[in-house]
Amino acid sequence: MTGMLDMDISSMTHVIVPALATTALPALPMAGINWHSVLFLLFAGLACGFAVGVVAADNVVRMALYLVFSLGATAGLFFLAGAEFLGAMQLMIYVGGTLVLLVFGVMLTAQAPFVSIKPSSSDRTLAAVAGASLLALLLTAAFSVDAWMAPGAGVVPAPTATPLGMALVGVRVDTPPSGSPSGGHAGYMLPFEIVSVHLLVVLVGAAYLARAKRRRTPRAIDAVASAMPVEPAVVATAAVPAPGRPTGGAKSALVGGGR
């Protein structure tokens, strides 16, 4: 991971120094700067750096914070690519919704022993080697296509909010991209409906799974906390069937109240 950062910095200095030497300081040194590229480098650096930070951090609260920054910078990349509606959705749904949900999960489970669960150093080494190999493979595949290496022509795209909304209800009002192999215009009415029902079912299921259950026995977490020093005591506590309660029923096993 540090090797990647070193490569980034060294390549940047390697580029800046000859540029300064050859341009011989014109009257307006800022004139040739492409601010789109500068902003891209800023957001790309933030996104990549904080993504690596998520992997490197051990504290789960810091991981959540770094993830918020990384995904926020990704929204900036979406804006720079001309997908302004998608960038706004990224900020509102992802950063404002999904990650807040994750942060709530972190807060609900952040007991002292679990805030920072450290992987072993051999696992770290293995993950670094595997990650570097995967990154090399992905970059090699990306660099192997010449059409992707061409710099952008800077064709400013049309606003996307209205065409996206119309496409989601099955009507396409955008012009097909030039040279598009399909040239077709499929609406997204059916996927939109499927995703809607999927979201509804998933949220009902999540509410069912996470609901506060009425417990007739002390919570397993309390039993473990009271018997923390001796590991066999935990097993013994868990193995004792609850009084006045049918054991072995399929329903109690399903809802996870076995302990």
Added chain:
Amino acid sequence: MMNFSVAASILPSGLPLPVSFGMIPLFAANPFTEPVGVIHYLIVGAVLFTAGIACMTLKRNALGILMGIELVLNGANINFVAFSSSYLRAEGAPTLGLDGQVVALFVILLAAAEAAVALAITLNFYNNHATVDVDRADDLKG
């Protein structure tokens, strides 16, 4: 063995270290004056994807694994947006158009649904086992 043959078919022939050689045209240009292309977005997407995979495999906290999944989905989204943007492609080059953004939108929605369910499962696991360490989830081990 098969992995090596697949990788060899992807790599350009005659380049012993294709990664470093392929990057030379990109890094030889001044990044502050050159316009951004698709390849820049692909690099960012690859970094986010790799970080997410590493996070999923490395973390022992169940929520850390969830965060890795979010990173992977965002890496894929960056690629979709890059391929759909006419701003990043050469003049007249084919793009995904609006379809790429629609797919990215669906990915965001499904990621929200996945996070809700996975979080509920994690909370249930925490209530029953008093830990979020996935290495302790060995009830089904014989």
